[in-house]
Amino acid sequence: MVVPSMFRSRRTPSGGGVFLEMDAAKAEARARGLEVIDLSIGASDLPPPSEALQALKQAIDDPATYGYCLKSGTLPFLESATEWYFRRYGVWLEPRQEALCLIGSQEGLAHLLMAVADPGDVLLMCDVAYPSYFGAARVAGLEAYLMPLGEGLLPNLWAVPEAVARRAKAVLLNYPNNPTAALASEEFFVEALKFCQHYDLLLIHDNPYLDQALNPTPSPLALPGGRERVVELFSFSKSYHLAGFRLGFALGNARAIESLEALKAPIDFNPYLGIQCMGMAALAIPPERLQADARIWAGRRSAMAAALAEQGWEVPLPEAGMYLWARLPPGLALDDLQFAKALLAQTGVALSPGRAFGPGGVGYVRFALVQPEAVLRQAALKIGAFIRSAEG
Ligand SMILES: Cc1ncc(COP(=O)(O)O)c(C=O)c1O
Numbered sequence: 394m395v396v397p398s399m400f401r402s403r404r405t406p407s408g409g410g411v412f413l414e415m416d417a418a419k420a421e422a423r424a425r426g427l428e429v430i431d432l433s434i435g436a437s438d439l440p441p442p443s444e445a446l447q448a449l450k451q452a453i454d455d456p457a458t459y460g461y462c463l464k465s466g467t468l469p470f471l472e473s474a475t476e477w478y479f480r481r482y483g484v485w486l487e488p489r490q491e492a493l494c495l496i497g498s499q500e501g502l503a504h505l506l507m508a509v510a511d512p513g514d515v516l517l518m519c520d521v522a523y524p525s526y527f528g529a530a531r532v533a534g535l536e537a538y539l540m541p542l543g544e545g546l547l548p549n550l551w552a553v554p555e556a557v558a559r560r561a562k563a564v565l566l567n568y569p570n571n572p573t574a575a576l577a578s579e580e581f582f583v584e585a586l587k588f589c590q591h592y593d594l595l596l597i598h599d600n601p602y603l604d605q606a607l608n609p610t611p612s613p614l615a616l617p618g619g620r621e622r623v624v625e626l627f628s629f630s631k632s633y634h635l636a637g638f639r640l641g642f643a644l645g646n647a648r649a650i651e652s653l654e655a656l657k658a659p660i661d662f663n664p665y666l667g668i669q670c671m672g673m674a675a676l677a678i679p680p681e682r683l684q685a686d687a688r689i690w691a692g693r694r695s696a697m698a699a700a701l702a703e704q705g706w707e708v709p710l711p712e713a714g715m716y717l718w719a720r721l722p723p724g725l726a727l728d729d730l731q732f733a734k735a736l737l738a739q740t741g742v743a744l745s746p747g748r749a750f751g752p753g754g755v756g757y758v759r760f761a762l763v764q765p766e767a768v769l770r771q772a773a774l775k776i777g778a779f780i781r782s783a784e785g
Contacts, residue, residue: 404512406528411730411749418737427741430772433733434745435571435715435761437634439686441675445633448674452667462663464654467494470669474627474642477676482615486644491620493650494663495641498601498626499525501653502565505624506533508656509595509649510562517558518565519548521572521750521757523599526565535562541753546575546718550588563595564588569602569610572750572759574694574714576606582613589622595649601628601641604683605690606713614645624649631715632683633675640664640672690715693762697769704777717760718747725783729758735783740775 415433422429452458471488479485486492495501503525506516512534518526520539530537538557540548550564564585568577582598589596598613614623624645630636643650663669690713697717698710708719721732729746737743747757762769 404532404534406531411746412524414730415733415737415743415745418734419743422737422741429737429741429743430764430768430775431743432760432762432764432772433743434763435631436636436763437631437715438763439634439689441634442678442682444678445635445671445675449667449671452670458666458670462666462669466666467663467669470494470673471642473673473676474644478644482612484615486620487647490647491644491650493643493654494669495626495643496661496664497630497639498599498628498641500639501626501641501643502526502597502599503529503532504656504660505597505626505643505649505653506530506535506563508652510535515557515561516563516565517550517553517561517594520753521747522565523567523571524749527751539751539753542573546570546573547577547581550585558592558594561592561594563597565597565599567599569606569713571602571714572716572745572747572754573718574711574716576610576713579611579616582611582616586613586616586618586622590618594622595646596623598623598625600625601631602714603627604632605687605715607684607687607691610713620646622646629672629675635671635675638668638671640668690762693766693769696766697760697762697773700770700773701776704773704780706776706780715762717762718757719760720757722780725780727783729754729756733758736776736779740779742772742775
C-alpha cells in the first residue's frame with residue numbers, strides 16, 4: 394500500500410527541480426566571488442513605460458484604490474483590455490463576459506486548467522514547454538500528453554492518438570514560444586482550431602511574447618470560430634517589462650472565462666487597483682514604442698547568435714522572442730545540466746539546461762537575452778573559452 398506523505402497531496406509538484414539546482418549553483422558561484430552573467434531567467438531588463446509607473450504612483454496617493462477589488466471594479470481594466478484587443482486584432486469582445494483580470498498569466502493558466510478540466514483528464518501540450526505548464530497540469534490533476542515538436546518547432550496535432558485526444562479537455566499552445574522562440578503561422582492555428590473542433594477541446598493560447606516579434610503574430614481567438622473555442626492569456630511581464638507587478642488578462646470563450654472566474658472567486662480578490670491603472674496606461678502606449686523594444690530583442694538575438702558563431706557554435710536565429718534555443722555543440726562529454734552547471738561554476742555565465750523544459754529539451758540549452766548586447770558578447774567569449782577547455 395502506498396502511504397501518502399504527510400501534508401503533501403499527490404498533486405503537489407515535487408520541488409522546482411532543475412531551476413532550484415541552477416539557483417543554488419548561481420548562489421555558490423557568487424559566494425566564490427564570480428561575477429554572474431545571468432542568462433537563465435526570462436525576466437526582461439528593459440525599462441517599463443514611464444506612463445505605467447506614473448499611473449501606479451498616482452493611484453498609491455489615492456485612498457479610494459486601497460480596498461478589495463471585486464468584479465465590477467475591474468471593468469475599466471477589462472474594457473481597456475478588450476479595446477486593446479480590438480485595435481490589435483479587429484475583434485470586439487464583451488468585457489463583462491469574455492475578459493478576466495489575472496495576477497499574471499501563470500496564475501491564470503494554472504487556475505484555468507482547474508476550472509475547465511477534471512482530475513484524470515488529458516492536457517495536450519508540447520515537449521518542450523514553459524516549465525510551469527508541467528506543474529500547472531499536475532496541480533489540476535491532469536495527465537499531460539507531450540506532443541513532440543516537428544518541422545518549424547511545431548507539434549503535429551493530428552499525430553496525437555485518437556484514444557488520447559478523446560480523453561483530452563484542452564490543447565495548450567504558446568507562440569512566440571518559450572523556450573524555442575518559434576513562431577506559428579495563421580494556417581497552423583486554423584488547423585489547431587479544426588483539431589479542437591473535431592475533438593471538442595478548448596484551445597488555450599498563452600501569448601505573453603506577442604510584442605517581441607517584428608511583424609504581427611496571429612491570435613487564434615481572432616480566427617473564425619475562435620470565440621467558441623479559444624482562451625488566450627496575455628501578460629504585462631514581457632511587453633511592458635512589469636513582471637514583478639503580476640498582472641495579466643484572459644480573453645476568450647465566455648463559458649471558460651465564467652468557469653475561471655468562479656474558480657478564482659474563493660481564491661483571490663483581483664490585483665490592486667493601482668496595478669490595474671498601471672496596466673491600462675501600459676496598454677495605451679503607442680505601437681511604435683513596442684516596435685522599438687521588438688527591435689532591441691531582434692538586435693540581441695542577432696548579436697548573440699553571431700558572437701556564438703564566432704566561437705564556433707552555430708545556433709539557429711529565431712524571428713521573435715527573447716531567447717535562443719540551441720543544441721549543445723557536438724563532441725562534448727557533458728549533458729545539458731552538466732554543461733550549464735560547469736559553465737556557471739567556471740565562467741559565471743548562467744544558462745537554462747534544456748531538460749528544464751521537458752524531456753525533448755535534453756541536450757539543449759536556452760539563452761535568455763536579458764542583458765545588453767555588449768554583455769551578451771562578453772558571455773559568448775566566456776562560453777567559447779569554456780567549450781574549448783571542455784573539448785581539450
Ligand atoms: C510562456 C510563458 N507563459 C507565462 C509566463 C509568465 O507570465 P506572467 O509573468 O504573466 O505570469 C512566462 C514567463 O516566462 C512564459 O514564458
